[in-house]
Amino acid sequence: KKFCNRIIVEKPFIWRNNSKNNYEVAKKVLKEKPKKKLFINLPMVSLASQLKKIEKLKKINNLKFNYFTAGKQKFNNIAVDLLPHAISFFFTFNKNYKRISILKILKKKNSWSCKIKIDDCKCNFKFIQNKNRRISKLSFKINKNLYIRKQIKVANNYQVSLIKNSSKEIKLSNPLQEYLLLILKNLDNSSFHKKNNRLALNTVKFTQMIL
Numbered sequence: 001k002k003f004c005n006r007i008i009v010e011k012p013f014i015w016r017n018n019s020k021n022n023y024e025v026a027k028k029v030l031k032e033k034p035k036k037k038l039f040i041n042l043p044m045v046s047l048a049s050q051l052k053k054i055e056k057l058k059k060i061n062n063l064k065f066n067y068f069t070a071g072k073q074k075f076n077n078i079a080v081d082l083l084p085h086a087i088s089f090f091f092t093f094n095k096n097y098k099r100i101s102i103l104k105i106l107k108k109k110n111s112w113s114c115k116i117k118i119d120d121c122k123c124n125f126k127f128i129q130n131k132n133r134r135i136s137k138l139s140f141k142i143n144k145n146l147y148i149r150k151q152i153k154v155a156n157n158y159q160v161s162l163i164k165n166s167s168k169e170i171k172l173s174n175p176l177q178e179y180l181l182l183i184l185k186n187l188d189n190s191s192f193h194k195k196n197n198r199l200a201l202n203t204v205k206f207t208q209m210i211l
Contacts, residue, residue, distance in 0.1 A: 068136060
């Protein structure tokens with residue numbers, strides 16, 4: 001923060017294992033003075049926003065979110081790495097929450113999953129990391145509809161689409177590229193900055209509550 005006024009940070013934003021104050025530390029850093037603008041990269045916000053607009057979705061009542069990647073994390077660290085994706089995705093639809101009930105958590109060396117209830121929404125998150133996996137696999141079920149992400153590499157970019165219920169293809173802009181461009185376009189937009197900070201803090205708070 002000595003060298004520039006705007007910083008883009010990858011997720012997870014701030015996390016230290018065996019600490020119970022990750023949320024307080026994250027909150028302090030984001031509100032520290034003199035004000036330096038930190039933006040946390042949350043590409044699932046772009047994916048969810050595009051889908052929300054195309055499908056005219058308003059609220060999630062049931063969510064199953066499965067993300068299998070090539071990461072090297074183990075046990076709870078898998079959740080620290082991948083929960084920000086599921087959380088930022090969820091809160092793009094359901095902006096606020098009052099209560100969380102943890103129904104079940106299952107952690108293994110290469111996988112982590114949970115069943116939770118956020119207000120009236122039932123959520124199932126499942127994450128698997130395998131360093132030998134070549135291509136990540138993302139799928140999610142919103143209410144009664146199943147979406148599977150499809151990625152095709154073209155030059156140095158990916159063409160991204162969602163296959164809905166094994167039949168309908170929904171074409172999207174690359175969420176990673178689009179969200180980074182969105183940050184760059186809104187470096188001086190205080191409203192966007194506050195929204196991004198709120199989502200980043202929610203990912204830390206939510207992860208800490210569960211773990």
